[in-house]
Amino acid sequence: MSDRPNTPLLDQVNGPEDLKQFSDPQLRQVADELRSETISAVSETGGHLGAGLGVVELTTAIHAVFDAPKDRLIWDVGHQCYPHKILTGRRDRIRTLRQADGLSGFTKRSESPFDPFGAAHSSTSISAALGFAVARDLGGAPEHGLGDAIAVIGDGSMSAGMAYEAMNNAGHLKKRLFVILNDNEMSIAPPVGAMSAYLSKLYAGEPFQELKSAAKSAISLLPEPFQDGAKRAKDMVKHMTVGGTLFEQLGFSYIGPIDGHDMDQLLNVLRTVKDRATGPMLIHVITKKGKGYAPAEEASDKYHGVAKFDVVSGKQKKAPSNAPSYTSVFAQSLIKEAEKDTKIAAITAAMPDGTGLDKFAARFPNRTFDVGIAEQHAVTFAAGLAAGGIKPFCALYSTFLQRGYDQVVHDVAIQRLPVRFAIDRAGLVGADGATHAGSFDIGYLSNLPGFVVMAAADEAELVHMVATAVAIDDRPSAFRFPRGEGVGIDLPEHGVPIEIGKGRMIAEGARVALLSFGTRLQECEKAAELLARKGITPTIADARFAKPLDEALIMDLVKNHEALITIEEGAVGGFGSHVMQFLSDQGVFDKGLKFRSMVLPDTFIDQNSPKAMYDVAGMNAPQIEAKVLEVLGISQIGAATA
Missing domain, CATH: 3.40.50.970 (Thiamin diphosphate (ThDP)-binding fold, Pyr/PP domains)
Known part of the structure; x- marks a missing residue:
């Protein structure tokens, strides 16, 4: 408490009605104290x-x-509501901002x-x-x-x-x-x-x-x-x-x-x-x-979003990075592709820093377009660029692309225009909570005829998916990746286009197959380590594509396993639903296949760390392990001797 600012007038404010007691000069002092309290609080929480x-x-x-x-x-x-919260009876909780069970x-x-x-x-x-x-x-x-x-x-x-x-x-x-x-x-x-x-x-x-x-x-x-x-x-x-x-x-x-x-x-x-x-x-x-x-x-961004920081110096207390962020990997990959292809252009909607396109803009200012907070326009503008022979990459957060969905359908998909959507902040994002979670793009894009929908399992795969999107010139495509650091693996010098609709086998096992779409692949591998202690060795595959599906890979998994589990960082109606529809059309359920689909639950998940949010969603390694045991009919108690 000793480091907190002296706020004698603000201390008297439990709600806005208390401001009525102050003279105008005193209100100026309240504002000064409110500024100090806001700085102090955010220095402890970030935001x-x-x-x-x-x-x-x-x-x-x-x-x-x-x-x-x-x-x-x-x-x-x-974004500007923290002082409002302090004045409206929430000052005692202001240092819980953006934390689990906090403001x-x-x-x-x-x-x-x-x-x-x-x-x-x-x-x-x-x-x-x-x-x-x-x-x-x-x-x-x-x-x-x-x-x-x-x-x-x-x-x-x-x-x-x-x-x-x-x-x-x-x-x-x-x-x-x-x-x-x-x-x-x-x-x-x-x-x-x-x-x-x-x-x-x-x-x-x-x-x-x-x-x-x-x-x-x-x-x-x-x-x-x-x-x-x-x-x-x-x-x-x-x-x-x-x-x-x-x-x-x-x-x-x-x-x-x-x-x-x-x-x-x-x-x-x-x-x-x-x-x-x-x-x-x-x-x-x-x-x-x-x-x-x-x-x-x-600061260039006026401290729009900050980590915890030292009030005196303003220096932010960021944890050391063990791997580049997915966002920076995307940006550098796109720059390398644009150095080879002068038709590549990039569009963002008031988020050049957040999408990494500030780096692209520094290298190619004439091929970078920040259209402001106007996602609908961004999508149709990209469609016009594509119709005009340019290769546009429309870089938006998953939750922001929702605002341009009508344009995605009518201006891009129906016309089969090769707009490339780089979807950042896919899946659960942490402190920003439900409003910024990228929960729905797999479903709302995979439902559109002709769309290619990809998800990177790690940062190396992201490099290849950028190259893949460049090569797709006859239809729209999208690739999604999460917020935060990558896995920490070596990156290829240049991306190599992936065969459209082709997944990859990660590890071969028996009885049950785990088919992952996106970065839950690492959790599948951790779950396999847990299952190995119980004598169970699952097969693990990376789907890469939600559309078109790798039907040959899926049928191979079905043919050689009694159970198939899909895992994705999206809501019901996405990748797993498409796999189930395909398998239903093939009649495999009549032959006794056990199928489960692990998706985000039918609820909005409150702010927390991403790991804790995925715990709530039931999609971390222990929950994947439990799902395998459940589908195989093995109780947790007897699992050790199974």
């Missing part, structure tokens, strides 16, 4: 730091002015009434806030009642079309609604596209201090009645010599930009709009990601 530091003053001001949980505060994505790193409805809407993906906040506003006016009455709806959305999240769909609808309905545009010029990566350019133009022409003065002048106009609605907003914008025209055309009254670290501005604006707004209002706030902590401000 998303920079985004939260950027909204400390904004969070304090919102909770001081509005009346949560009656007023519904919705944070887009949720979520995002907003979560089941965690607190102050989290009215869960979020971990971007651009949903305005739609949800509009839903709350309409529910209020229709007489909906959850236990806390319904007051105002406030959405806080970043400029990066505003690059997704869903935000504009929501704003267009909100402007049409004319419901009282507050959208706070947190313009920090940076989402996870520096934002790209016309929206960021538009926002930049709002203040690029004037020194920031002059804009602060202009905003304060506009504040002096606000107490006058708002009867003219949009006209008043337009007049204010004109007097400020900056433009909110785009937002006004969508039906919003606009005010801004204002300094998101100036408590006087924030409190004045929020109090005024709360008292006088009658329809949808957009408040444009300029903030600085990582504000108030020098190591974060100076």
Whole structure:
């Protein structure tokens, strides 16, 4: 406790209502203490730091002015919600962030009434806030009642079309609604596209201090009645010599930009709009990601996501790496392929660092495209590139590709375009929990006609699968790989294309065959070691492909074993389901084959270490061993003499 910051005013805050007792100067002190507490907590847990530091003053001001949980505060994505959690009765648990049985790193409805809407993906906040506003006016009455709806959305999240769909609808309905545009010029990566350019133009022409003065002048106009609605907003914008025209055309009254670290501005604006707004209002706030902590401000990613770190130096306490990450292996492999093939291009959606494409961009800047937080566009853009004769690699997290599924079906699969999907964060991912788990891509891609779906069992296989994807030029393909380090095996100098639909035999045994798809292969090998102590030697095979299946390998396993077990890091409906369908069509179940499929359970698994999450899922070596014994009809008690 001695290393924790001194926070005399924050210590008096058990909930947002306690902020009402403070004067404005005291609220500024609360914000300073809140920043120190956030830094201290994340130094112990790791997590998303920079985004939260950027909204400390904004969070304090919102909770001081509005009346949560009656007023519904919705944070887009949720990366920035740690200060919010501290102010809403969860300070005593803030050092359990992203840990087993601890606080979520995002907003979560089941965690607190102050989290009215869960979020971990971007651009949903305005739609949800509009839903709350309409529910209020229709007489909906959850236990806390319904007051105002406030959405806080970043400029990066505003690059997704869903935000504009929501704003267009909100402007049409004319419901009282507050959208706070947190313009920090940076989402996870520096934002790209016309929206960021538009926002930049709002203040690029004037020194920031002059804009602060202009905003304060506009504040002096606000107490006058708002009867003219949009006209008043337009007049204010004109007097400020900056433009909110785009937002006004969508039906919003606009005010801004204002300094998101100036408590006087924030409190004045929020109090005024709360008292006088009658329809949808957009408040444009300029903030600085990582504000108030020098190591974060100076870092290229503003400490977006950090491991545990030393508060004084900012140095992160990362465990030594024993092997390269799957992400870096993918990136280096793609670079090597692109050096040989000038038609290879790479697309990401605001995640160049997370997907490893920052390395590719450094080598091939003209062949790298970061489209912003716009996965649907990324997929169709890649389809256009493919139709135009380029070899696009669309690198997305499994859980983010879900957002572009309609485009995968209609724009890629139906047209049989050779888009290559590099699916990172496949399977269970750890501290980010269920919202970021790559649980469903095997099923939703393997169901599409003509798709080639691969999973790398180790980092060497990943190198070969990148080369395989390059060679597939007549249909769409995907290869998946997990978060974190590889197995630690030697890597080939260059990838060699794998025969499409061809698995590989790992170890030959008797009675039962384990057919793995993905990195559970290592757990199968560990399970075999456990079974060897009981006199059982299973056959182990690596499927490599969920589609097309290696039918010859599967039939060979069936012919020579009494039982077959498939193992995959995905939900029901994936690889195992396709194997079972194939075997059913072959009539092998009529001949007495014992078949089991080990998949992720039909539940969302909460945050923990990946190993612990796979324990919960029942897919680590001891559970695979138990499944073998069960299918062979051998009890654990008698297994030692079996």
